[in-house]
Amino acid sequence: MSTRVNINGTVFLPEEARISVFDRAVLYGDGIYETLRTYDGRLFLYDEHFRRLQSSLAGLEIPFSMNSDELYNEIMKTVEATGHRDTMVRLLITRGISPINLNPCENQSSTLIIIVEKYKPFPQDLYEKGASLVIAQARRNSPKCLSPAIKSLNLLNNFLAYREAIKKKSFDSLLLSIDDYVAEGTTFNVFWVKDGVLYTPDEKVGILKGTTRDIVCLLAEQAGIECNKGFFGKESMLESDECFITSTLKEIMPVAQIDTKKIGYVCPGDITGRLMKLFQEKRDEFMYNPAMKR
Template identity: 35%
Template sequence: MFDQARCWIDGSIMPASEAKISVFDHGFLYGDGVFEGVRFYNGKAFRLPLHLKRLQRSAQALQLAIPLSADELAQAVAELIAASPLSDGYLRIIVTRGVGVLGINPTTCQQPSVIIIADQLQMVSDAQRAQGVRAIIASTRRLTPDRLDSRIKSLNYLNAILARMEANYAGVEEAILLNDRGCVAEGTADNLFIVSDGVLLTPPATEGALAGITRQNVLELAVANGIPAREAILTPYDLYNADECFLTGTGAKLIPVREIDGRKMAECPGTYYQQLTQAFSTLIQQETGG
């Protein structure tokens, strides 16, 4: 299952089958840590500096000192990709609080740990990507910024996992989370876009969405391709009446949505989705030499 996976753990590279962390690591015990997901193509990490900047911001919000500089992390990523049998794949960069005694007090953890995993990740099948996925609006709500800001990409994903379980029970591929005011936040592991009256819309991060890097790429590509685009507060009503809908994320890339709560989109895959998917593929080729 993990034959091609390779790991970098605090300076050492090994096959995933040999990777080990302490059971007293607070990342394992309490989800005390942060992470980033990064795609690599043709042996090159895509937009790594942006991911490392977001990693640092997440860590800063948790008062977690990353023991490596951005340049050192980039070097570790390059070494791991070189050791991987994959030319295209997915990286998970993890910083944990480190080993400490039982109990949630982070001051018992003296040295944060850095773990990087290189493997494959396919969030949907090719057939699902071609025809679009089905989604429900979950009863699970996204936490508010005064509880846990969605811009912190922490190791605790229980909120999203509970929503994904709802999707599983409903027999669909994705769930969409609302915030405490009933406005749209995002999917379980991806940002959400809709097209309404010719305008591309996505919820702002302050509504409970991750400040996604692919999300930002898509907004920039929309402007470059003459597509009107902006952030907007959305409700389920807006989703039900959208002309098209799609999800974005490093793991997801771009995935079209064909149905939400049984309401079918007017277009799937939609015109804007197809245009932006092509523009995103071109961007990857330009930056990684594919």
């Protein structure tokens, strides 16, 4: 068994999955998405992802009739169809099919797409030695243009930033805001450490409120690690003692180099290593404690 695609409740093999060319996701990128993971067959942080999904849908005024339980059941139906326990789940909701004009039809039905495939771990070297990043020329969208709370299908600036990294043979890219503040990566949030204090960009810079980012901030607070959220120039990050990135798929990944600047003397650093361990413990508690719900 392998990848499966659920379109509006019907599960297909990848080569059989089809949507209309008149779907507004194709015509305009008019839709939202979430990326989730299952560990040993259990969806991790589903409720947090669903809340962000609802926020994105509200921001674009896309109607969607499923409640949390109904959507959960559709996701798990698709996960089970793959035959895999550790999976990557890509969830997309579009505004649906419409004529070729910007004005959406009244009473149109949204399109639900759930893609589930076996999770492919990142190379272990990235967690043991750290990733290399570049600061992209492409910038993060200004929150004055599009709310960062909307996880939309429009990812062209992220794609262009990622292409910059590939051309420079780096793992990935970081984006600055239009005001030259550190924002986020193409698909991840960023943290750094200086003199034992943790720093990360404030949401008001124009970043996505990452679910893993929120967990890391909570774990840091519980561990007595001061965490400052704010508006920081790239020099603050480049002169740090430690740096790491966070996302659903990457979890916590240390960073060894940004552009040509080596970060710190040891990678992963002490605080990064502590947070990686705390995150693994939280994840394992979820996996092996039946009392913990989704």
